[in-house]
Each structure stands twice: as C-alpha cells, then as structure tokens.
Amino acid sequence: MSDHGTPGSIDGHKTVGVIGCGYWGPNLLRNFNQLPISTVKYCSDLSDERLEHMKALYPGILVTKRFEDLIEDPEVDAIAVATPVSTHYPIAKACLEGGTHVLVEKPLTGKISEAEDLVAIAERNGLVLFTGHTFVYTAAVQKMKDLLDAGELGEAFYMSSTRVNLGLFQEDINVIWDLAPHDISICNYLFGGQPVTVSTYAKSYIRPGIEDVAFLVLQYPQNVVAHVHVSWLDPCKIRRTTLVGSKKMLVYDDTNPLEKIRVYDKGVDVQPHYDTFGEFHLSYRFGDIVVPKIHSGEPLKEECGHFIECINDNACEPRSGGRDGLAVVKVVERACESAKLGGAPLPLERSSEGSE
Ligand SMILES: NC(=O)c1ccc[n+]([C@@H]2O[C@H](COP(=O)([O-])OP(=O)(O)OC[C@H]3O[C@@H](n4cnc5c(N)ncnc54)[C@H](O)[C@@H]3O)[C@@H](O)[C@H]2O)c1
Known part of the structure; x- marks a missing residue:
C-alpha cells in the first residue's frame, strides 16, 4: 500500500x-x-x-x-x-x-x-x-514572500498576474472559480490579508452565461492593487506574475523551469529638490537582474x-487553513457578482448581509 x-x-x-x-x-x-x-x-x-x-x-x-x-x-x-x-x-x-x-x-x-x-x-x-492552495507551497511564491517581508523590494506597489491557456473548460464552474483562486491565494499570502474591494470585467464567448475570460482588480489596504487576468480562451499558456515595489521589481514565470523568478533592480526615483514645477523630474534606475536559486521540490x-x-x-497555524479558503471564496463570489454588474467595485465585507 x-x-x-x-x-x-x-x-x-x-x-x-x-x-x-x-x-x-x-x-x-x-x-x-x-x-x-x-x-x-x-x-x-x-x-x-x-x-x-x-x-x-x-x-x-x-x-x-x-x-x-x-x-x-x-x-x-x-x-x-x-x-x-x-x-x-x-x-x-x-x-x-x-x-x-x-x-x-x-x-x-x-x-x-x-x-x-x-x-x-x-x-x-x-x-x-x-x-x-498549492501555489503558496511553491518555492517561488515563498521566495517572493521572503523578499517582500525582508524589504528587498521596498514598499509593495502592485501585482499583475496572467493565467491563461486554451481550455480546459470546466463543466460546473466559470473561469473565475477555476483559475483565479490560485492568484488570489498568492496575493492574500503575499500581502498578509484579503482585499478591501474587488471589481471584475468578464465575458462568456463560448457557453452563454459561463464566463471564459475575466479581468479582476483587487484593492488591498495600504494602496496595494492586484490585477488578475484568467482565461480559457488564449492561444498561449502563460503563468506570469509581476510584483512591483518601490525599490525593486520581480517577475515570476511558472512555465520557466530554470529561471522562475527574476528580480530587477529597476525603479524610478523622484528628485527631492526642485525649484519650480517645470524642473520636477524623475530618474530611472537600471540595475542588475538577479535570478535567485529556487529549490525544485514538489509543492x-x-x-x-x-x-x-x-x-x-495544535500550535501549527496552517499556511492555507479554512479561514484562508474562506477569504479566497469571498473574493471569487464577489468577483462574479461584480462581473454580473459590468465591473462595479464591490466591498469584500458587507456591513450586514441582512440589509441588502
Ligand atoms: N491545487 C491545484 O493545483 C488543483 C489542480 C487541479 C484541480 N484542482 C481541484 O481539484 C478538484 C478536482 O478537480 P479535477 O480536475 O481532478 O476534476 P475531475 O473531474 O478530473 O475529477 C473529479 C473526480 O471526482 C469524482 N467524484 C465526483 N463526485 C464524487 C463523489 N460524490 N464521491 C466520490 N468521487 C466523486 C469524479 O468521478 C471525478 O473522477 C477541483 O476542486 C479543482 O479545482 C486543484
């Protein structure tokens, strides 16, 4: 056995x-x-x-x-x-x-x-x-979390994630329920909580009423925003996440077997002193690109x-416990409601379910 x-x-x-x-x-x-x-x-x-x-x-x-x-x-x-x-x-x-x-x-x-x-x-x-939530057990996501928590990327600005391919169409759910939980669980893990609002624009091209392409925008506290693009209707398999911080930027490509993460020492600095608005200027930083070593164990x-x-x-706190599962389900359900409303931003927590 x-x-x-x-x-x-x-x-x-x-x-x-x-x-x-x-x-x-x-x-x-x-x-x-x-x-x-x-x-x-x-x-x-x-x-x-x-x-x-x-x-x-x-x-x-x-x-x-x-x-x-x-x-x-x-x-x-x-x-x-x-x-x-x-x-x-x-x-x-x-x-x-x-x-x-x-x-x-x-x-x-x-x-x-x-x-x-x-x-x-x-x-x-x-x-x-x-x-x-398998992705929070990947060495790549753990590396992103470590870099973020250690302040290597600076203050988190935004994350943008693309998870698209041709199919596989699921029988009982739309693409948001099928694929977005991966990205939402990654975002919640990296940013240490759930978003405040979610807004979704989605379309059903192949089967009426079952969305096959969706664009989600998740607004987290501290002005952090995440954009998630999921689709069953794309010519290429893409699993790519960009995380932009005030100091550095990072790209995670889950389809790349050798260089899953690249950390770019790139950024924009606002010059502290200027006399008139006309003299206001930015300086762009183009530094090294580092490929951190990521172990290849099965997540x-x-x-x-x-x-x-x-x-x-008993003292072990699950990295993806029931409450983490609930937080992701909240985002997905609200995302689907937002899609039905043409993309209206919806708060994740309602003040009183009974009052609606
Ligand atoms: N974590 C990940 O990366 C990951 C990847 C793929 C799928 N999933 C999840 O795994 C779940 C299953 O997905 P799948 O792609 O394997 O689907 P699937 O359709 O290939 O398999 C589901 C199986 O469940 C069986 N089943 C249905 N009702 C049952 C019941 N009452 N008792 C016993 N068996 C029953 C079906 O006969 C089928 O064989 C979904 O929730 C999916 O989102 C997670």
Whole structure:
C-alpha cells in the first residue's frame, strides 16, 4: 500500500483517505503515500474506471463508490477531497461531522455561506480544515514572500498576474472559480490579508452565461492593487506574475523551469529638490537582474506534509487553513457578482448581509 516502511511505527503517522480520483486526486494520493508520516488506506470515486485505475496503481488500497465508507472507517484520520467544486461542501461537512480532519481542494466551496459553515464546524469540533492552495507551497511564491517581508523590494506597489491557456473548460464552474483562486491565494499570502474591494470585467464567448475570460482588480489596504487576468480562451499558456515595489521589481514565470523568478533592480526615483514645477523630474534606475536559486521540490508534497504537521501539532497555524479558503471564496463570489454588474467595485465585507 505504502511506498515506505512500517507506518504504525512512526510517531504521528496518519492514515489518509482520498475522495475524488480524477485528474488531481491521484496527485494527492501519491504524495500522501510517499510521505513517511502518512499512508493512504482508502480512495473513493463514482467512476468504476477510475477506481480500477487506482487499484492497478496501488494494489493494496481499498476502493469504494461510497465516500461515507472512508468517514466510517475508524482507522482513517484524515481525508483529502478532490471532487468537483459543487460537491466540496457536502463532502467536507460530512467529513468534519464524522470527526475527520479534512483537506479540501481549491476553491474551498462554491459559496461564502458554505465556507463559513465549514470553518465553524471545524473550529467547534477541534479539527483541521485545510485548503489546497498549492501555489503558496511553491518555492517561488515563498521566495517572493521572503523578499517582500525582508524589504528587498521596498514598499509593495502592485501585482499583475496572467493565467491563461486554451481550455480546459470546466463543466460546473466559470473561469473565475477555476483559475483565479490560485492568484488570489498568492496575493492574500503575499500581502498578509484579503482585499478591501474587488471589481471584475468578464465575458462568456463560448457557453452563454459561463464566463471564459475575466479581468479582476483587487484593492488591498495600504494602496496595494492586484490585477488578475484568467482565461480559457488564449492561444498561449502563460503563468506570469509581476510584483512591483518601490525599490525593486520581480517577475515570476511558472512555465520557466530554470529561471522562475527574476528580480530587477529597476525603479524610478523622484528628485527631492526642485525649484519650480517645470524642473520636477524623475530618474530611472537600471540595475542588475538577479535570478535567485529556487529549490525544485514538489509543492504538493510540501502541502500534504504541512497538513499532517497541523493535525499533529495544535500550535501549527496552517499556511492555507479554512479561514484562508474562506477569504479566497469571498473574493471569487464577489468577483462574479461584480462581473454580473459590468465591473462595479464591490466591498469584500458587507456591513450586514441582512440589509441588502
Ligand atoms: N491545487 C491545484 O493545483 C488543483 C489542480 C487541479 C484541480 N484542482 C481541484 O481539484 C478538484 C478536482 O478537480 P479535477 O480536475 O481532478 O476534476 P475531475 O473531474 O478530473 O475529477 C473529479 C473526480 O471526482 C469524482 N467524484 C465526483 N463526485 C464524487 C463523489 N460524490 N464521491 C466520490 N468521487 C466523486 C469524479 O468521478 C471525478 O473522477 C477541483 O476542486 C479543482 O479545482 C486543484
């Protein structure tokens, strides 16, 4: 079953179940199985074909179409959910009510109210609710965070992110729910909180009513702004983020295997002394371009290991916990509302939900 030795003999070892074995679930399964601290006992999918495939890959694994079997098995300590977004809430709720820690793929749920409910149940039951914001576990995003926090880039001005390709069109969600959670989770992580307002311009070219291209503008406190362009309708695969600070600028290209991050010592300085407005001038700085060394470990392994670490240590604060998942769902839901209103900026927090 496991790719490693005797699981029971390892302190803090956890037995894991995986629900949903389509495209992404098998990656979770492989990583939990390869970690010395966890072993996957059970997996669930509605498709016989997928279950047969998982059984062929892992002959010792138990498979079932009833996800409840994983929750009812007293040996299963934790469950990872990688099913379509509309099913995240009922499945994660059943896991938490059954006393199991749960990792839910991004986005945590398809509605703010559902995410709030999951956070409340997890907190009430003392269980770990974890969100699969995989990008915050990448070495590149961690490097960006370290540079920003160390003041290397100066004061953060703005971030601009492009995540586009041809497809893959999803059946149950629009492109904002599908792709923007990656960028929003990166922004929230880098800027240490959620935006104040969100504004979105989006279009549905291929299927009526299901947006396939969107431009989001997130206004964070301290005058920081982020622009996120997501699309299923683009000729090129682009995964590129630019982060501009008062001292330096940085470009993160996730498709570049060798130079994921480039830090540009470029900037604009306002000359402090001038006598008349006509003499006001700027000086441009063109310094070195540095490519920091980034380790090439699998982010999902880091994420799965951190999930188990948080289960084992109450004091461990998840880098992508339930509240981080909720914060991203808030942005996405408001972004979709803004798109329906033609791009109107909407506050993330409403003073009173009942008053609208
Ligand atoms: N973190 C990442 O980078 C990343 C990448 C891809 C997908 N995802 C997320 O993973 C989730 C799944 O995406 P996917 O691309 O693997 O989708 P998918 O459609 O390929 O797979 C989903 C699987 O869930 C199964 N399923 C549906 N309802 C079920 C139920 N009630 N019980 C058991 N199995 C059930 C389906 O049969 C299917 O095999 C989504 O939330 C997606 O956003 C995350």
